[in-house]
Amino acid sequence: MAAAAAGGERRGDRGARPRGCGCKGVRSCLLCERERGGGVSGALPPQKPAHFIYCLETGFAVGAEDSAFAGWAFPFPGVTLIRDFVSVEEEAELVRLMDQDDWKLSQSGRRKQDYGPRVNFRKQKLKPGSFDGLPSFSREIVQRMGTYPILERFLPVEQCNLDYHPERGSAIDPHLDDSWLWGERLVSLNLLSPTVLSMSQDSGERLQLLSVAQQRTRSSGPNDPEMGDLSGSPSTRSVSCDQVEVAIHLPARSLLVLSGAARYQWKHAIHRQHIESHRICATFRELSAEFCPGGKQEELGQELLEIALSFQGKPV
Numbered sequence: 001m002a003a004a005a006a007g008g009e010r011r012g013d014r015g016a017r018p019r020g021c022g023c024k025g026v027r028s029c030l031l032c033e034r035e036r037g038g039g040v041s042g043a044l045p046p047q048k049p050a051h052f053i054y055c056l057e058t059g060f061a062v063g064a065e066d067s068a069f070a071g072w073a074f075p076f077p078g079v080t081l082i083r084d085f086v087s088v089e090e091e092a093e094l095v096r097l098m099d100q101d102d103w104k105l106s107q108s109g110r111r112k113q114d115y116g117p118r119v120n121f122r123k124q125k126l127k128p129g130s131f132d133g134l135p136s137f138s139r140e141i142v143q144r145m146g147t148y149p150i151l152e153r154f155l156p157v158e159q160c161n162l163d164y165h166p167e168r169g170s171a172i173d174p175h176l177d178d179s180w181l182w183g184e185r186l187v188s189l190n191l192l193s194p195t196v197l198s199m200s201q202d203s204g205e206r207l208q209l210l211s212v213a214q215q216r217t218r219s220s221g222p223n224d225p226e227m228g229d230l231s232g233s234p235s236t237r238s239v240s241c242d243q244v245e246v247a248i249h250l251p252a253r254s255l256l257v258l259s260g261a262a263r264y265q266w267k268h269a270i271h272r273q274h275i276e277s278h279r280i281c282a283t284f285r286e287l288s289a290e291f292c293p294g295g296k297q298e299e300l301g302q303e304l305l306e307i308a309l310s311f312q313g314k315p316v
């Protein structure tokens with residue numbers, strides 16, 4: 001289960017939980033918060049003062065218009081978003097097929113279905129367990145992924161479906177996905193409703209910002225009529241990384257690929273307030289170098305790949 005390592009979720013005994021709640025340790029959802037009364041701190045995301053919005057066209061994170069960072073931007077590499085990766089009809093069919101299997105209760109008001117090997121991330125132990133492959137309905141989806149250059153030779157060995165519902169206050173805390181087992185590209189298919197993936201870092205390093213005019217100069221050249229006023233002196237500004245949150249807007253039916261800095265340096269999260277209606281996300285993960293040809297555990301990697309790509313799986 002990737003999200004466990006990803007989010008560092010812990011087992012903990014906080015007494016009986018209400019029906020429908022799968023929270024453990026410090027996590028909570030609307031159901032257990034209601035039961036406890038008064039809510040809990042940590043149910044809402046920490047507010048970061050510097051709000052940026054990821055711009056798909058330029059690959060920059062751009063200061064939100066109503067904020068103190070309007071007019072400022074910085075490069076945000078490692079994000080690829082493919083709109084309309086599946087059609088409305090395919091989306092409905094995928095959800096119908098997912099719903100034929102049970103959803104297990106998970107942390108923070110989520111439900112999940114996992115198709116993947118048995119993993120202990122803490123001890124770095126891995127075995128196939130009862131994994132019998134990705135589900136048959138993913139065969140075409142995985143084949144389609146491979147037609148995009150960014151997903152060349154993308155061979156997933158895990159699929160994790162997560163189900164988010166506003167009534168349960170579903171969310172996922174900021175985390176990095178594991179990188180011992182999982183490789184460079186994290187791929188997620190967004191179904192049923194749009195949401196926002198919130199990117200943040202704990203590091204106190206300074207992030208150098210460019211004024212939007214400077215950014216246009218670099219990307220468009222000096223003769224672009226869109227450039228606006230470039231005559232002023234180039235100004236600079238910086239902000240501490242841990243003050244920044246970058247919103248990546250994810251339309252329904254889009255496919256998101258995170259790699260590089262967006263995968264390894266920036267944590268990702270879905271805040272509760274960004275689940276406005278039922279949402280399902282299917283995340284696909286590939287193996288890290290250790291499990292690929294030439295790596296220490298290539299045989300185990302090959303075995304897992306063969307199982308995964310038989311597409312005969314049921315949730316583990």
Ligand SMILES: O=C(O)CCC(=O)C(=O)O
Pocket residue numbers: 002003006160162172177188197268270281283
């Ligand atoms: O729901 C999402 O888009 C993110 C899921 C995620 O980060 C994870 O499963 O590790």
Ligand SMILES: [Fe+2]
Pocket residue numbers: 003006175176177268
């Ligand atoms: Fe994740």
